[in-house]
Amino acid sequence: xxxxxxxxxxxxxxxxxxxxxxxxxxxxxxxxxxxxxxxxxxxxxxxxxxxxxxxxxxxxxxxxxxxxxxxxxxxxxxxxxxxxxxxxxxxxxxxxxxxxxxxxxxxxxxxxxxxxxxxxxxxxxxxxxxxxxxxxxxxxxxxxxxxxxxxxxxxxxxxxxxxxxxxxxxxxxxxxxxxxxxxxxxxxxxxxxxxxxxx
Numbered sequence: 001x002x003x004x005x006x007x008x009x010x011x012x013x014x015x016x017x018x019x020x021x022x023x024x025x026x027x028x029x030x031x032x033x034x035x036x037x038x039x040x041x042x043x044x045x046x047x048x049x050x051x052x053x054x055x056x057x058x059x060x061x062x063x064x065x066x067x068x069x070x071x072x073x074x075x076x077x078x079x080x081x082x083x084x085x086x087x088x089x090x091x092x093x094x095x096x097x098x099x100x101x102x103x104x105x106x107x108x109x110x111x112x113x114x115x116x117x118x119x120x121x122x123x124x125x126x127x128x129x130x131x132x133x134x135x136x137x138x139x140x141x142x143x144x145x146x147x148x149x150x151x152x153x154x155x156x157x158x159x160x161x162x163x164x165x166x167x168x169x170x171x172x173x174x175x176x177x178x179x180x181x182x183x184x185x186x187x188x189x190x191x192x193x194x195x196x197x198x199x
Contacts, residue, residue: 013194016101017187023073037134038176041072046180047173048166049189053181055169060105061162063193065169066186067102068110070094090114103195104159112154112163113170114142119154120167122146132174 028042039047049066057065071094095111117135120127122145128136139145146154154160 013191016194017191020067020070020190021183021187023070027073027076037132037174039174041069043176043180044173045069046183046186047175047178048169049186050178050181051169051173052166055165057165059189060103060193061109061165062186062189063102064106064109064162064166066190067094067098067106068113068166068170070098070110101194103193105162106193108159109162109166112157112159113166115146115154116160116163116167118143118146119151119160120164122148122151131171135171 024042024045028045029040037044045066045068048068049062052062052065069090071088071090071092074097075088075090075093091111091114095107098107098110117131117139121139128139128145131139157163
């Protein structure tokens with residue numbers, strides 16, 4: 001008996017989720033930037049998703065929160081670029097890669113979460129000091145604090161508000177001691193957010 005369309009769709013979603021999970025269980029489990037941060041990429045991603053869930057965020061934004069730094073796991077040369085003083089543009093790498101399977105409501109907040117940092121540095125006087133040292137250093141590589149015209153353009157973008165929410169969850173997801181949510185529970189959000197069957 002042939003599998004139903006629903007069964008095929010569920011299987012395709014699971015394949016995509018398994019591929020993503022493999023990235024986080026492999027490279028993502030390693031320390032950030034040779035120890036510059038106190039958490040691994042995977043711990044950071046889980047905490048970021050946890051922060052989104054705690055605010056009652058929509059499933060698409062929980063998925064975006066978990067996946068926002070996946071560009072670091074796609075481009076394994078990103079760390080070397082960072083250490084040599086250049087921007088790896090992990091937000092673009094990640095958003096473009098995820099666009100194979102996820103809608104813009106997931107990928108665009110990811111694409112603009114770095115811009116959101118630049119925006120918040122320009123609009124909230126105390127924000128820059130709240131950033132980790134790595135985030136402060138990367139700010140300069142990512143274009144620095146936004147100018148007034150850039151801020152106005154950013155505010156008009158469709159997903160700017162979501163990007164700002166994501167950014168705040170991101171900034172508060174670097175605690176090495178905080179208990180983490182169950183990985184499989186978070187992956188359930190990812191599975192439900194997929195919109196393109198695997199090829």
